[in-house]
Amino acid sequence: MSRPNYKVGDTIVLKSGLTRTAKVEKRCRIASVLPNDHGHVQYRVQFAAENFERRITEADIHVVETPSAASPEVATDGAAEPWLKFSGIRTGK
Structure with a gap:
């Protein structure tokens, strides 16, 4: 199974023909x-001018025109600490 390439809040561009009108803006926001x-x-997507959501598949997204979803890279160096420190946990007696 393939994994989602986009996340909630990303702006994508749909391929032409899915909005039924050529003059309609093809940019939409991923709702879920x-x-x-x-x-x-x-994905569930919503256009700014509409008050409802549409269901699309990843094949409906125009990959070339869609801005790349560049997620911020987390710096990983050898001295990185785990997010959970067992030495900081206190238990009652």
Whole structure:
């Protein structure tokens, strides 16, 4: 199964023909990531001018025109500490 490439809040561009009108803005915002359907990632998207959400698959996204979802890289060096420190946990007696 494929993993979602986009996350909630990302702005994407849909392929032409999905909005039924050529003059309609094809940019929309991802409202939620849905479970996979036979290996295809699904999203709920919403256009700014609409008050409802649409269900699309990852194949409906125009990858070339969509800005890349560059997630901030976390610096990992050898001295990185774990997020949970067992020495900092206190237990009652």
